[in-house]
Amino acid sequence: MIFQPSTPFKKLSDEQLMMLVSEKNAQAFEVIYDRYAKLLYNYFLRMLRKDKEKSEDFVQDLFTKIIRKPELFDPQRSFKTWIYSVAHNMCKNEYAKHDVRKEAHRDILYRSSSSDETNTGKEMDKSLFQEELNKALSDLDANKRTTFELRFHQELSIQEISVIMECSEGTVKSRIFYTLKHLNEKLKHFKNIIQVVFFILINQL
């Protein structure tokens, strides 16, 4: 076979793929989708209080914007920060439309990250912890919640978060610190309860 294929699309950077997308390359778009669809879907799930239908709509809307207007992306900047900026703005607009906080509180009571009823004891602890965590996060304002989500769930750097949220790095650091402090206050009693229950179970055995 004389013909050798060119550089695989999966080895190209996000910025290179976006340049190909702007040149109407479907394969490049597919790679971009495979890289970011799941991350953005879970981000929307957490930011939109586990609303699956709305999260899927947001994912589809976001990638449709990329299809129709790929020129909106500036190749000089990072695609990762750009796409999360778009997602963040979409969530902000959604918060402005509805009072999500009241719905979020109710949703957290009825939805959990793990709905498997056959969980072991440890998994149940984790499930309970996440529920409590989500409940505690719902009490925070959107900026702190978004910062926490981008930092610990999406694992973005302080610099990237500052670009996405259009604020200084110091502001990002402060938000994270005070979020941890708030969570500590809210979950301290939960930790204590878990430790007590565990101690009791050990003694009975």
Add this chain to the structure above:
Amino acid sequence: MRSQEKYDPEDIESLMLHKQFHELYPEEKEFVLRHLESEDEYESMRSILIEIKDSFSNEEGHQPDRRIKSNLMKEFSTSNQRGITIWLNSLFVSDIPFYKRPATIVLAAIFVGVLFFILSPSFFNSNFSGNSNEIAQSLDLTKDTLPVDAPPPTESLAIDTSNANVLPAAVKPVVLAMIEGNQMEITEDVPTESSDGSLNDGFSGAAPTTASAPDVVLKEESSAKKSLEADMDNLATIASTTTLSNSPSVKSVSIQMSDKESAANTSVNMKRQLSLLDRLFTAR
């Protein structure tokens, strides 16, 4: 962790992830206690942070519905209906060397194929054989001029001696060339003089040789045959328009063109014709 000149809240996060409170340097403890109330709070926050990281890292996450991807790909194809451009972009990928690009390889393959087709024996021979046939036909004079089955053309050369006495000057060189080229000597008796003793051959210069020549053995070479035939053509053409006067005799000279197989007979005929001509010349 070495102490740093500047501490900021981010360092508290990294300190919590990597060190317990008793592992902190004095400078780090001082910094932590500036932002937190006590060691217990530090340890409590540290456990929460570790739990959060552990919880999020083990979380597999959810996949969006597959129909979203199919809908998006359809949307992409309908909104970007430039099939030729996409196809060309895939050929002219810019991130790879020029010689590795698909377009270069395809063009090279086409070029090699065309070159092979042009230089192939069948292609070459088909053209050449056609030309060679044409060339052969053009050179094969006997085939065109003398069909094998056709009877040899005959031309009669009538020398009308009743008219002018002048023999065109072109005849003499032809006859002399025929004689010299064939190295022939006349064997028959050639009348040296006409009845009136004069011979007006129309030539200037010396009178032709007498006929009292010894017997001559006919010698003919293979190359002389062709020149003889050509000369005979010329002679027939010239003689057909030539008139001789005061010729002792009027002879009709039959020049029979023969094919290659009867070339010897032609030479004999030529000999007789030359003898006749010589008689004419000597008579004048």
